[in-house]
Amino acid sequence: MNRDIFKKAPHNPPHLFLPNTIYMLTASIYKNERLIQSRKRKLQWVESFLKSAEIYSWQVIAWVVLDNHYHAIIQSPEKAETLSQFTASYHKYTARCWNEEDQRNGRKVWWNYWDTCIRSERDYYNRLRYVFWNSVKHGLAEKPEEYPFSNYKDFLLSWQMDFSFTYMDEVSDVPEF
Numbered sequence: 001m002n003r004d005i006f007k008k009a010p011h012n013p014p015h016l017f018l019p020n021t022i023y024m025l026t027a028s029i030y031k032n033e034r035l036i037q038s039r040k041r042k043l044q045w046v047e048s049f050l051k052s053a054e055i056y057s058w059q060v061i062a063w064v065v066l067d068n069h070y071h072a073i074i075q076s077p078e079k080a081e082t083l084s085q086f087t088a089s090y091h092k093y094t095a096r097c098w099n100e101e102d103q104r105n106g107r108k109v110w111w112n113y114w115d116t117c118i119r120s121e122r123d124y125y126n127r128l129r130y131v132f133w134n135s136v137k138h139g140l141a142e143k144p145e146e147y148p149f150s151n152y153k154d155f156l157l158s159w160q161m162d163f164s165f166t167y168m169d170e171v172s173d174v175p176e177f
């Protein structure tokens with residue numbers, strides 16, 4: 001039987017972690033500074049995010065990284081309570097790299113993350129579209145496939161060709177920066 005785990009984060013209500021649950025995850029840079037503006041840093045974020053997911057056995061479904069935040073859709077392993085360790089792992093690594101590069105040892109880089117459980121298939125597709133279209137929302141691309149810092153292209157290659165996001169609903173509870 002699964003053990004239900006409650007975690008209390010300072011900016012979130014008490015919160016149930018369950019195995020094999022799909023989450024939407026968002027985190028931003030402290031004070032919304034554009035610390036991830038360069039291509040190099042976006043790639044460092046992607047690499048360490050995917051590596052940490054592998055280490056903590058979280059399955060990555062979708063991701064997009066912008067100049068001062070990212071959004072992702074991830075599926076929890078059996079030990080779902082590792083979400084905070086998983087995010088801390090690549091947050092710490094990227095903070096260390098960027099602080100060293102900017103000669104700002106000890107600077108606070110990441111702000112708290114925000115996560116929500118995906119509740120239905122409809123909710124899943126709405127949020128998937130939200131992640132893939134986020135570069136367009138932020139004015140960084142005209143079409144989602146033109147933005148290099150998301151996995152939308154991989155998704156298009158692996159997905160059935162006739163799938164369309166056209167009729168999805170707007171998602172309005174995601175923090176933006």
Ligand code: NI
Pocket residue numbers: 066069071134138176177
């Ligand atoms: Ni965004």
